[in-house]
Amino acid sequence: MEKEAITAYIEENKQRFLDELFDLLRIPSVSADEKFTGDVLKTAGVVKSRLLEAGCDKAELVETPGHPVVYGEKIIDPGLPTVVVYGHYDVQPADPYELWDSPPFEPVIKDEKIYARGACDDKGQMYMHVKALQTMVETGSLPCNVKFMIEGEEEVGSSHLAAFVRQNKERLQGDVILISDTSMISNDHPSICVGLRGLSYVEVEVTGPNRDLHSGVYGGAVANPINVLSKMISSLVDDKGRITIPGFYDKVAEVPVEERAAMNSAPFNLQAYKDDLGIDEVMGEEGYTTLERTGIRPALDVNGIWGGYTGEGAKTVLPAKAHAKISMRLVPNQNNEEITRLFTSYFTSIAPAGVKVKVTPHHGGQPAVTKTNSLAYKAASQAFAEAWGKEPIPTRDGGSIPIVALFKEVLETDVVLLGFGLDSDAIHSPNEHYGVFNYFKGIETITLFYKHFVSLKS
Amino acid sequence: MEKEAITAYIEENKQRFLDELFDLLRIPSVSADEKFTGDVLKTAGVVKSRLLEAGCDKAELVETPGHPVVYGEKIIDPGLPTVVVYGHYDVQPADPYELWDSPPFEPVIKDEKIYARGACDDKGQMYMHVKALQTMVETGSLPCNVKFMIEGEEEVGSSHLAAFVRQNKERLQGDVILISDTSMISNDHPSICVGLRGLSYVEVEVTGPNRDLHSGVYGGAVANPINVLSKMISSLVDDKGRITIPGFYDKVAEVPVEERAAMNSAPFNLQAYKDDLGIDEVMGEEGYTTLERTGIRPALDVNGIWGGYTGEGAKTVLPAKAHAKISMRLVPNQNNEEITRLFTSYFTSIAPAGVKVKVTPHHGGQPAVTKTNSLAYKAASQAFAEAWGKEPIPTRDGGSIPIVALFKEVLETDVVLLGFGLDSDAIHSPNEHYGVFNYFKGIETITLFYKHFVSLKS
Numbered sequence: 001m002e003k004e005a006i007t008a009y010i011e012e013n014k015q016r017f018l019d020e021l022f023d024l025l026r027i028p029s030v031s032a033d034e035k036f037t038g039d040v041l042k043t044a045g046v047v048k049s050r051l052l053e054a055g056c057d058k059a060e061l062v063e064t065p066g067h068p069v070v071y072g073e074k075i076i077d078p079g080l081p082t083v084v085v086y087g088h089y090d091v092q093p094a095d096p097y098e099l100w101d102s103p104p105f106e107p108v109i110k111d112e113k114i115y116a117r118g119a120c121d122d123k124g125q126m127y128m129h130v131k132a133l134q135t136m137v138e139t140g141s142l143p144c145n146v147k148f149m150i151e152g153e154e155e156v157g158s159s160h161l162a163a164f165v166r167q168n169k170e171r172l173q174g175d176v177i178l179i180s181d182t183s184m185i186s187n188d189h190p191s192i193c194v195g196l197r198g199l200s201y202v203e204v205e206v207t208g209p210n211r212d213l214h215s216g217v218y219g220g221a222v223a224n225p226i227n228v229l230s231k232m233i234s235s236l237v238d239d240k241g242r243i244t245i246p247g248f249y250d251k252v253a254e255v256p257v258e259e260r261a262a263m264n265s266a267p268f269n270l271q272a273y274k275d276d277l278g279i280d281e282v283m284g285e286e287g288y289t290t291l292e293r294t295g296i297r298p299a300l301d302v303n304g305i306w307g308g309y310t311g312e313g314a315k316t317v318l319p320a321k322a323h324a325k326i327s328m329r330l331v332p333n334q335n336n337e338e339i340t341r342l343f344t345s346y347f348t349s350i351a352p353a354g355v356k357v358k359v360t361p362h363h364g365g366q367p368a369v370t371k372t373n374s375l376a377y378k379a380a381s382q383a384f385a386e387a388w389g390k391e392p393i394p395t396r397d398g399g400s401i402p403i404v405a406l407f408k409e410v411l412e413t414d415v416v417l418l419g420f421g422l423d424s425d426a427i428h429s430p431n432e433h434y435g436v437f438n439y440f441k442g443i444e445t446i447t448l449f450y451k452h453f454v455s456l457k458s
Numbered sequence: 459m460e461k462e463a464i465t466a467y468i469e470e471n472k473q474r475f476l477d478e479l480f481d482l483l484r485i486p487s488v489s490a491d492e493k494f495t496g497d498v499l500k501t502a503g504v505v506k507s508r509l510l511e512a513g514c515d516k517a518e519l520v521e522t523p524g525h526p527v528v529y530g531e532k533i534i535d536p537g538l539p540t541v542v543v544y545g546h547y548d549v550q551p552a553d554p555y556e557l558w559d560s561p562p563f564e565p566v567i568k569d570e571k572i573y574a575r576g577a578c579d580d581k582g583q584m585y586m587h588v589k590a591l592q593t594m595v596e597t598g599s600l601p602c603n604v605k606f607m608i609e610g611e612e613e614v615g616s617s618h619l620a621a622f623v624r625q626n627k628e629r630l631q632g633d634v635i636l637i638s639d640t641s642m643i644s645n646d647h648p649s650i651c652v653g654l655r656g657l658s659y660v661e662v663e664v665t666g667p668n669r670d671l672h673s674g675v676y677g678g679a680v681a682n683p684i685n686v687l688s689k690m691i692s693s694l695v696d697d698k699g700r701i702t703i704p705g706f707y708d709k710v711a712e713v714p715v716e717e718r719a720a721m722n723s724a725p726f727n728l729q730a731y732k733d734d735l736g737i738d739e740v741m742g743e744e745g746y747t748t749l750e751r752t753g754i755r756p757a758l759d760v761n762g763i764w765g766g767y768t769g770e771g772a773k774t775v776l777p778a779k780a781h782a783k784i785s786m787r788l789v790p791n792q793n794n795e796e797i798t799r800l801f802t803s804y805f806t807s808i809a810p811a812g813v814k815v816k817v818t819p820h821h822g823g824q825p826a827v828t829k830t831n832s833l834a835y836k837a838a839s840q841a842f843a844e845a846w847g848k849e850p851i852p853t854r855d856g857g858s859i860p861i862v863a864l865f866k867e868v869l870e871t872d873v874v875l876l877g878f879g880l881d882s883d884a885i886h887s888p889n890e891h892y893g894v895f896n897y898f899k900g901i902e903t904i905t906l907f908y909k910h911f912v913s914l915k916s
Contacts, residue, residue, distance in 0.1 A: 197674060201772045210736030214886070216655060216857030219787050220699075220757025221748045223741040226782075227760050231692035233685065241678075278668030281811035283681040290679045299678025302685050303775050308762035309783060314659045314820035316785055316857075317761050324684075325767060327774055329677050353739035362772035399674030428672070 005139040006447050010131075010440055017131050017443070018114075018436070020050065024089075024123050025107040025116040031067055031090035031156045040067050040152050043089045047130075047150055048072065054130045055137035056148070062168070064160035067152030071171070074133065075145045081457045082145040083450060084174035084413065086403070087126030087181065088154035091118035092428045099430035113433040120434035121427035125180035125420060126150060128439060132446035141447070143454040147174055154181075157363055158403050165410050175414075176376040176453065177407050180442065182397055182419030187437065189267050190388045192380055193417040195295060195396030196404055198330035198367030200339040201303075204347060205358040206232070206322045215318040223354030225322040226307045232350055232357075233324060236300055241285035243300050243328070245346045248339065253332045255296045263291050266393050295396030299329045325362075329398060336364035365402025368415075376414045379453035386452075387445040418449065463597040464905050468589075468898055475589050476572075478508065479897070482547075482581050483565040483574040489525055489548035489614045498525050498610050501547045505588075505608055506530065512588045513595035514606070520626070522618035525610030529629070532591065533603045539915045540603040541908060542632035542871065544861070545584030545639065546612035549576035550886045557888035571891040578892035579885035583638035583878060584608060586897060590904035599905070601912040605632055612639075615821055616861050623868050633872075634834040634911065635865050638900065640855055640877030645895065647725050648846040650838055651875040653753060653854030654862055656788035656825030658797040659761075662805060663816040664690070664780045673776040681812030683780040684765045690808055690815075691782060694758055699743035701758050701786070703804045706797065711790045713754045721749050724851050753854030757787045783820075787856060794822035823860025826873075834872045837911035844910075845903040876907065 010017070029043035030036040044061050051059040051072035059072035067090065075082075094104035094117045102108050107116035114124065129148070136142035149172060151161050165172060182193040208225040209218070238244050255263075268291055274282065284293040293299070307322030309315035328343065330336055344359040351357040371377055372394050384392040404415050420442035426432045468475070487501035488494040502519050509517040509530035517530035525548065533540075552562035552575045560566050565574035572582065587606070594600035607630060609619050623630060640651040666683040667676070696702050713721075726749055732740065742751040751757070765780030767773035786801065788794055802817040809815040829835055830852050842850035862873050878900035884890045 199674070199774070201774070203772075208737065213735070214857060215757075215759045215761055215785060216657070216787055217855070217881075218735075218752065219759045219785075219856060220755055221740055221742045221751040221856075222735060222737065223739075224759045226763050227691065227695065227758075230688040230760065230763070233688035234692040237685065277671070277676075277680060279666065279680065279812050281681075282679055283810060283812040284679045293679040294676065297678055299673075300685075301673045301677045301682045301776055302688065302766065303673055303773060303777075304766035304768045305684050305688070305780065306764045306768040308760065310762045310764040310781075314661075314783065314785070315761060316657070316659070318759050319761075322763065323768075325772065327673060327677075327772070329674060352741060354737050354741040397675070398677060398679075399672060423675075 002139070002141045006135055006141060007444060009135050009139050010443055014440065017440070021114070021124060021127050021439070022107045024127060025118055026105055028094070028105045029090050029118070029152065030093050031153050032093050040090055044068050044070050044152055047089050050130050051148055054134035062164065064164055066160045069152070069161070069164050070148065070150040072148040073146065074142070076142060077145070080144045081454055082147060082174035083453070084147045084149065084172060084177045085129045086177055086179045086407070087129065087150045088122045088152065089126065089150050090152045090155050091123065092121070092155050096430065101431055109436060112436050114436060114439070115431060115433045117432055119432055120421045120425040121432065122154065122181050124434040124439055125442070128180060128420070128442040129178065129446060132443045135443060136447055136450060143450055147172065161403055162406055165406060169410060172411055175457065177411070177413050177415045178418050178449070179401070179404070179415060180418050180420060181401065182417045183421035183423050183425065184419060185267060185393060185395065186422065187435070189393060190384045190390055191266070191393040191395045192377070192384065193397045193419055194372055194394040195369040196367065196401050197298070197398055198334060198336045198405070199327060199365045199400045199402070200330060200336045200343065201325070201327040201362040201364055202340060202343060203325050203360045203362060204229070204323065206351070207320060207356045208354060209318070209320055212320050213318040215316040218318050222318060223352060224318050225355055226319060228352060228355050229307070229322040229324060232347065233302055233326070235350060241283070243298065245342050247342050248298070251333045251335065252298065260292060260296070262394070263295060263396065264289055266291065266395060294398035296331055298331050298334065300326065302326050329400070330367045332367050332369050334367060336366055340364060365400045366405035368401070368404040368408065370415050370417060374414045375456045376416045376453060379449055379456050380416045380418055382452040383445050383448035386448050387441060418446065420445070460597070460599045464593055464599060465902060467593050467597050468901055472898065475898070475901070479572070479582060479585050480565045482585060483576055484563055486552070486563045487548050487576070487610065488551050489611050490551050498548055502526050502528050502610055505547050508588050509606055512592035520622065522622055524618045527610070527619070527622050528606065528608040530606040531604065532600070534600060535603065538602045539912055540605060540632035541911070542605045542607065542630060542635045543587045544635055544637045544865070545587060545608045546580045546610065547584065547608050548610045548613050549581065550579070550613050554888065559889055567894060570894050572894060572897070573889060573891045575890055577890050578879045578883040579890065580612065580639050582892040582897055583900070586638060586878070586900040586904060587636065590901045593901060594905055594908060599909070601908055605630065619861055620864055623864060627868060630869055633915065635869070635871050635873045636876050636907070637859070637862070637873060638876050638878060639859065640875045641879035641881050641883065642877060643725060643851060643853065644880065645893070647851060648842045648848055649724070649851040649853045650835070650842065651855045651877055652830055652852045653827040654825065654859050655756070655856055656792060656794045656863070657785060657823045657858045657860070658788060658794045658801065659783070659785040659820040659822055660798060660801060661783050661818045661820060662687070662781065664809070665778060665814045666812060667776070667778055670778050671776040673774040676776050680776060681810060682776050683813055684777060686810060686813050687765070687780040687782060690805065691760055691784070693808060699741070701756065703800050705800050706756070709791045709793070710756065718750060718754070720852070721753060721854065722747055724749065724853060752856035754789055756789050756792065758784065760784050787858070788825045790825050790827050792825060794824055798822060823858045824863035826859070826862040826866065828873050828875060832872045833914045834874045834911060837907055837914050838874045838876055840910040841903050841906035844906050845899060876904065878903070
């Protein structure tokens with residue numbers, strides 16, 4: 001009965017649910033660019049109003065040194081469980097605009113997909129939770145309390161969220177934190193992300209002579225910072241694809257054989273993966289599959305390199321300096337600050353006598369796994385099974401959402417990554433889109449999560 | 459008698475010789491920058507007039523697809539030997555202007571040095587030959603014929619000189635080619651450059667995936683073009699500083715022990731060298747000294763590298779491409795075209811399966827040695843000994859002057875590199891200068907060369 005009422009309500013309000021999302025998508029809430037600051041604030045205000053319309057008892061904009069956090073709640077009975085929803089209302093820049101087939105802030109539906117910046121990441125996924133609340137309120141089926149924490153700085157590193165969470169620790173207490181900001185394998189293979197890698201990111205500078213030299217006059221006698229940097233980088237990973245920094249693997253949690261087997265049973269077509277990337281061969285740590293390499297194993301990538309003459313034609317310079325940006329993806333139980341220290345110490349130690357090396361850390365984040373044996377995970381699994389007709393597969397994403405570790409540490413609350421996007425949604429890229437089917441099916445799945453979670457808790 | 463007349467003439471005309479050079483230095487004949495094209499042409503015209511004033515029978519501007527070559531000659535007797543002088547009237551760009559202590563095209567004398575762009579390279583050194591001719595003509599001591607070939611594109615690769623030389627092969631016949639475009643060890647240690655390295659210069663591109671990827675999602679499973687390029691570069695030189703390209707050393711002429719001993723007896727202070735460059739240690743091929751490493755051994759330097767994100771802060775990109783500019787300095791009897799082929803073949807062969815590699819050759823040049831047992835070298839040596847009071851030391855420069863090999867090949871004429879600059883003259887850099895002493899002593903030395911050369915030939 002209750003479930004029928006819910007699906008009926010969603011069905012009746014489909015056009016309104018889309019129209020409201022489109023209104024949000026039309027506001028260019030690009031947090032990275034100051035010229036959109038007014039739009040970011042306007043979006044926060046709209047989200048606050050929508051929370052109140054959806055049934056929240058109260059909602060407010062909480063100021064931070066950056067963009068405000070929208071906080072809202074509906075407390076129906078302090079004795080009942082509480083679901084905390086995290087999402088973000090800011091979006092990535094839409095550049096380059098010329099690669100979009102339709103303007104990024106004029107949402108349109110084509111081939112059953114909503115095209116707009118933020119359609120999936122994260123306005124579309126965040127707004128499903130607002131509409132799920134409304135659906136439950138209007139159909140008299142909300143079984144517990146709800147709190148919303150929707151930030152406006154996720155695309156610029158969530159710089160002020162840690163302080164907000166620490167300052168509002170009491171107010172944010174709950175029994176589970178739901179985040180819809182990840183993707184599933186496919187609409188045929190629903191999945192739940194249960195692991196995210198951490199990040200250590202450094203910038204290195206290698207200095208040789210005190211000025212750019214003529215490579216004819218000095219070449220062969222003076223250490224060339226680019227040659228040296230190349231050699232240092234190449235010595236960070238061995239021929240078996242293992243990172244050579246002493247102590248790097250000491251805390252890496254070995255994943256049990258059964259869990260690896262489960263990961264590798266997920267639908268994955270290596271040839272399609274290679275074809276999509278236009279590569280002849282994958283490359284990585286010996287003894288692990290591609291899904292394992294990105295899911296449960298750390299990695300080291302140079303994200304940028306520069307030095308010497310990079311213009312047209314030829315210039316025979318032996319440059320004074322060379323630079324690189326190097327990042328390491330980390331897995332449980334590596335600690336990003338410790339890894340940054342190990343990197344710095346090792347990288348400095350392998351510099352030859354003819355150069356000086358400087359290592360500057362950038363931002364980082366801890367790896368995180370979410371429990372697969374919690375009531376919350378079980379409820380999510382049941383909700384997926386009921387809505388999609390298939391048990392969801394637990395997967396591990398290679399990327400990082402540093403706030404997940406923060407929530408676990410400060411709030412001590414289990415997190416469930418209830419993502420409904422697809423890898424092909426082109427988030428952060430031109431022509432970002434989100435399936436209309438996923439939007440409505442996601443709303444339904446969320447309401448089912450509440451039902452199963454409260455049922456399991458009682 | 460004759461020598462006294464010459465030194466007296468130079469002494470009497472010092473101020474005029476300086477004033478005339480200053481007039482040349484005031485014209486910004488920057489061949490690399492189109493906005494100075496008028497000035498380059500104006501300079502060519504002034505050089506032509508000065509050749510006629512100095513005593514040439516005829517002088518003309520020979521058109522090329524680029525800047526003209528100034529050709530001049532004074533044939534006193536076709537039966538006598540002929541000296542061919544090569545020099546250039548164009549200069550390097552003067553940027554960055556703000557680092558000059560005085561404006562680059564307003565020559566001034568400070569501490570007995572002429573400060574101006576081109577003061578040494580090559581207006582100052584080239585104009586010594588014009589004034590040496592005038593001195594000999596006016597003092598009735600010119601012992602042979604003279605031809606001048608002064609080009610305007612040396613600083614942009616002498617693109618049209620090869621065609622000019624081939625087309626004017628007959629007109630350029632002579633017994634020796636004199637070039638003053640190199641430096642001496644010091645005013646206390648006159649030296650003659652007898653070797654120049656050749657050059658093979660390539661640009662490489664490593665392509666991985668067909669688009670920039672998120673390094674979190676793909677890192678560890680997909681070959682990163684920067685990591686790969688770093689590894690490929692580092693494998694081009696081994697731990698003993700030897701280039702690993704198969705066949706690279708096959709044609710390298712081993713220099714006899716006595717010649718190496720002579721090289722190493724040249725005044726050279728390793729600590730002063732390191733102090734000047736601000737480095738703790740030199741680095742290069744095992745078994746060779748610093749002078750040998752730049753003089754008689756090949757070298758491989760990365761002149762530029764770029765790829766991925768190089769802006770402020772952190773971006774987690776696994777880039778589609780990485781690039782580098784790589785040059786090799788060559789020694790006799792290496793052939794630059796062959797070396798470029800060997801590099802291309804080897805570099806392509808070491809690319810792992812996950813990437814594609816493209817190698818694009820830039821300009822190159824053949825290595826050159828000038829004979830130390832020729833009459834011309836002997837005459838130069840005697841001229842130095844007489845003018846400077848010391849036997850000159852034969853040295854090998856690490857840089858390249860590709861036209862030297864061209865002259866030897868097409869004109870089959872011995873070249874003598876009669877350079878009077880110092881390494882500290884800051885050519886190609888702000889505050890280029892040239893010693894007033896070197897300017898006048900060079901004019902004297904050139905007249906003595908003519909005397910000894912004709913005497914040895916007869």
